[in-house]
Amino acid sequence: MNIKKAAMTASKYLFLVLFLCLLVAILGAAQTLRR
Amino acid sequence: MKLPESLFSRLFLAYLPFMVYPYGFFKAGVAALWIVVFLWITVAFFWFTRRIFPDRSLKCAFFLWLIVWAQAVWTLTKLPPYWIVSVFFLAPVSFLEDTVKPGHVRVFSRQVPKYFFERALAGIGFAGFVMLLALVRGVGEKHLGIHAFEQPAGMLLVIAAVAFLWKNQPYQGRR
Numbered sequence: 001m002n003i004k005k006a007a008m009t010a011s012k013y014l015f016l017v018l019f020l021c022l023l024v025a026i027l028g029a030a031q032t033l034r035r
Numbered sequence: 036m037k038l039p040e041s042l043f044s045r046l047f048l049a050y051l052p053f054m055v056y057p058y059g060f061f062k063a064g065v066a067a068l069w070i071v072v073f074l075w076i077t078v079a080f081f082w083f084t085r086r087i088f089p090d091r092s093l094k095c096a097f098f099l100w101l102i103v104w105a106q107a108v109w110t111l112t113k114l115p116p117y118w119i120v121s122v123f124f125l126a127p128v129s130f131l132e133d134t135v136k137p138g139h140v141r142v143f144s145r146q147v148p149k150y151f152f153e154r155a156l157a158g159i160g161f162a163g164f165v166m167l168l169a170l171v172r173g174v175g176e177k178h179l180g181i182h183a184f185e186q187p188a189g190m191l192l193v194i195a196a197v198a199f200l201w202k203n204q205p206y207q208g209r210r
Contacts, residue, residue, distance in 0.1 A: 009089070012087060012088065016088060016089055016092055019084075019096060023099060023103040026103055026104065026107050027103055027106060027107055029107070030107035030111050
């Protein structure tokens with residue numbers, strides 16, 4: 001049970017990191033497309 | 036700050052940035068469409084991912100999402116940088132805490148079309164509101180020659196003055 005909970009939390013934070021990567025990618029894409 | 040929940044108040048708040056845009060009917064319509072499309076993208080994205088975020092970081096993620104898109108769209112199109120304010124007012128932060136918890140809702144249940152129908156209606160209402168005010172402004176300025184209507188803020192000032200006078204008519208008494 002504890003392991004399951006820990007895995008859930010870890011995957012949530014992993015998703016947060018992926019989300020931040022997505023945001024950085026959006027900014028980078030906008031900069032590249034402008035040139 | 037407590038944001039109003041009623042649709043018209045939110046439409047009006049979302050219209051506030053348009054008051055400083057020197058846009059005609061066509062450009063105002065295009066800007067409103069951009070805002071509405073982005074509102075729908077935001078609502079759909081957070082509807083499906085709301086549960087995956089860690090609880091405390093959801094609101095920060097929402098604001099970061101708005102800021103990043105504001106910057107990206109600003110560099111790509113000619114929209115003014117504060118177009119995102121309209122999106123923010125159309126989708127108040129409380130939509131992140133809606134009573135319909137996605138955990139209790141299946142993807143193909145009836146709640147989902149209802150939820151998105153309300154958001155779609157808000158978007159269409161906003162686009163219609165912006166275009167209607169732009170149309171009124173164009174007609175008042177060009178055909179009726181009202182100089183105050185040259186700026187959107189002037190038009191709202193006139194409308195507000197008329198509404199104020201209408202509500203405060205002198206007491207006539209009963210005859």
